[in-house]
Amino acid sequence: MASETRAETVEDPIQMALFDARIDRGESIEPKDWMPAKYRKQLTRMMSQHAHSEVVGMLPEGNWISRAPSLRRKMSLIAKVQDEGGHGLYIYCGTETLGVDRAELMDQYLYGTAKYSSIFNYPTLSWADMGVIGWLVDGAAIVNQTMLAHASYGPYARAMVRICKEENFHKRQGYELCATLAKGTPAQKAMVQESLNRWWWPSLMMFGPPDKASPNSGDLLRWKVKQKGNDELRQRFVNLTVPQAEAIGLTLPDPDLKKNSETGDWEIGKIDWDEFNAVLAGNGPCNRERIEARRKAHEEGAWVRDAAAAFAAKRAPAAGHAA
Ligand SMILES: [Fe+2]
Numbered sequence: 001m002a003s004e005t006r007a008e009t010v011e012d013p014i015q016m017a018l019f020d021a022r023i024d025r026g027e028s029i030e031p032k033d034w035m036p037a038k039y040r041k042q043l044t045r046m047m048s049q050h051a052h053s054e055v056v057g058m059l060p061e062g063n064w065i066s067r068a069p070s071l072r073r074k075m076s077l078i079a080k081v082q083d084e085g086g087h088g089l090y091i092y093c094g095t096e097t098l099g100v101d102r103a104e105l106m107d108q109y110l111y112g113t114a115k116y117s118s119i120f121n122y123p124t125l126s127w128a129d130m131g132v133i134g135w136l137v138d139g140a141a142i143v144n145q146t147m148l149a150h151a152s153y154g155p156y157a158r159a160m161v162r163i164c165k166e167e168n169f170h171k172r173q174g175y176e177l178c179a180t181l182a183k184g185t186p187a188q189k190a191m192v193q194e195s196l197n198r199w200w201w202p203s204l205m206m207f208g209p210p211d212k213a214s215p216n217s218g219d220l221l222r223w224k225v226k227q228k229g230n231d232e233l234r235q236r237f238v239n240l241t242v243p244q245a246e247a248i249g250l251t252l253p254d255p256d257l258k259k260n261s262e263t264g265d266w267e268i269g270k271i272d273w274d275e276f277n278a279v280l281a282g283n284g285p286c287n288r289e290r291i292e293a294r295r296k297a298h299e300e301g302a303w304v305r306d307a308a309a310a311f312a313a314k315r316a317p318a319a320g321h322a323a
């Protein structure tokens, strides 16, 4: 670890040139291939943040499972929350192909400084939030992850293909829930509008800071881990979402929102990056609660990990013998 904090590794220029050429040809980089230390490090950071986000993302919605208003809604919500746990597992496995130990990643996340998506530090205050999260948060995740399905690192790209299929379900059930509330009683419509007002801006922040203020984007774009910048993806999401809100009679809480007739883009007002930075720094409404919940689950689950390890150790000689 100490060496990582010192000056950056100097790469062999021939290996580096061959690697860059592979990236330029659009080839997929696989776990056993040579890759620059910085590529490995950036991917580890990005993939582990993604995995942590999937797992912490189970908390805001898990909070409403026991209060779902019908069996149908409860089943969808349980399935969705379970899917998110599965997404976390795929991506942790993908991260391990880069040679990092999962226990180390968990340690950085639960007791260190590893980040996860800032959106999950907001509270779920009403039932309508279950719809709006599916529609906006999973909707934003799809825009990001569809692009990542073409990422240059093979295991990450392949994980995204399956994950995107499931995210599409999440988005549809969320939008359907919002549409149902929007055409319900005046109280139901007011509830979903209020929820949309709270989640709109944080969901736009999910794409990260503007490209000119995004320190890691340059390398990730150059190595085709990311194919598009934060601003372009955010714009794509806005263009998709504005007509969806209109279709169900809801309004977006942005008085400056207007369509640019030349580009066809829906232009948004100013995003409050101070709020984003505060949440990222650990001062969002639920940061402490979320990390506490995850630590508690991790510590209370220690016996399961111990039992699984003991079971694997017991079976290992038998398996070796059989082979
Ligand atoms: Fe997910």
Ligand SMILES: [Fe+2]
Residues within 6 Å of the ligand: 084, 138, 141, 166, 167, 170
């Ligand atoms: Fe999802």
